[in-house]
Amino acid sequence: MSQARRSDWIFHLYMALFLAYMLLPLIVMGGAAFNDSRFPSVYPWVGFTDRWFVELxxxxxxxxxxxxxxxxxxxxxxxxxxxxxxxxxxxxxxxGSSRSVLYALMVAPILTPGAVIGISTLLFWNRFSVPAGLHLSALGQVSYIAAFVMLLVLARLQSFDRALEEAALDLGASHAQVLRRILLPHLYPAMGAGAAIAFFQSIENFNTTLFTRGTYDTLTVYVFSKVRSGITPTINALALILISVTVVCAIWYEISRRRSERKVALQASL
Known part of the structure; x- marks a missing residue:
C-alpha cells in the first residue's frame, strides 16, 4: 500500500470514528424519547411510544x-x-497598544467562567437595587456573547477595502452615509452569523442564567431541575426537538447560502 493511500485510509477511518463519537450519543438519546420506559434508555426496548412528547x-x-x-x-x-x-x-x-488593550478587554469575558459572570452581574446590579430576573440574565449573557459577534465582524472587516470609504468621502458623502451604505452592507453577513450565534449561545447558557434569573425558569434551568428531581424521557423528547430544529435551520442556511452564491456567479457571468 502506498503512502498516499495509507494516509487517505487513516483519514477516512478517523473521520468515521469522529462522526460515530459525535453522533451515536445523540442517536441513543433520540431513541430513548420513543422507548416506553420510565427511565431514559434504549435497552431494554419496551416498545414504541409517543407518550413522552405528549407529556412534554x-x-x-x-x-x-x-x-x-x-x-x-x-x-x-x-x-x-x-x-x-x-x-x-x-x-x-x-x-498601537490601545488596540491590543481594548481587544483583550473585549475577549476576556469569553475566557471567564459563566458562574463568575453570573455572580459578578448579580452583585454589581444589586448595588443599584436592581433585583434578579430575566433582565439581568440578558445583561450577564451580553457581557460575553457580544465578544463572539465582535470576533466575527472583525474577521469580516479584514476583507473590507478602505479605499471605498475614502472615495465616498471625497465624493461628498457624510460619515453616517458611508457607514449605512458602504460599511454595514459589507458587514451584514458577519452580523447575521453573529446574531445566530448569540441566539443559540443564549439558549444553551446555564451558569450565568442560574445566578441571575431570580425566580424565573429557562430551558436549561428547567432541565437541571428535572435531573435533580428525577429525570424522565421527556427530557430526551425536548432534546430531540431542539436538535431537530437546529439541524433543519443549518440545512436551510446552507441551501440559502449556495443559492445566493449561484445567483451571484450567474450575475457575474452575465
Missing part, C-alpha cells in the same frame, strides 16, 4: 421556561449585535 406538550412549566428563554435570547441578540459590531469597527480603526 402538556408540561406548562416547560412552556413558561421556553417563553422566557426565547425572550432572553432575543434581548441578547438585540444588544449583542450592535455592541459587538461597534466594538469591531472601533478596534479595526485603532492602532
Amino acid at each position: 406538550w402538556n408540561d406548562s412549566r416547560m412552556w413558561v421556561a421556553f417563553g422566557n428563554t426565547i425572550f432572553v435570547a432575543i434581548a441578547v441578540v438585540v444588544l449583542s449585535v450592535p455592541i459587538g459590531t461597534a466594538a469591531a469597527i472601533l478596534i479595526n480603526s485603532m492602532t
